[in-house]
Amino acid sequence: MSRSQRLQRRNEKVRTLFDKISAKNDKWRVDAVVADVAKQMYLSTRTVEAILKGEGIYGDEANGDPDQMNFAF
Template sequence: MTRKERLTERNNQVRKLFYELHAKNKKWRIDAVIDEVANKMFLASRTVEAILNYEGIYGDTAPPQKVQLQLF
């Protein structure tokens, strides 16, 4: 598995975990869900935000989910 494939898989896992936590904890603010994902995945909160919004180098070729949140 190449580095790019591993990063794409990681990004997909971050997105999946975010949507699962958001569905499970509907009363949480988005920032709280992002912080929880960041803690579980050992990433910075800003990195998680960039992955969720497909920003910059995190805009991999995976198609965005139909219910993508605009965080800011």
């Protein structure tokens, strides 16, 4: 498995975990969910935010529309 495939898999896992945690804890603020995902995935909160938004090197063609997850942190 190449590095880009591993990173793409990690990014998918971050998005899935974010969806799961936010569904489970619907009263949590977005930054609390991001912090929890960052802690579980051993990433910085800024990296998690960039993955969710598809910013810079974390954006991929499979993500589709860059405004898909347009929310404020």
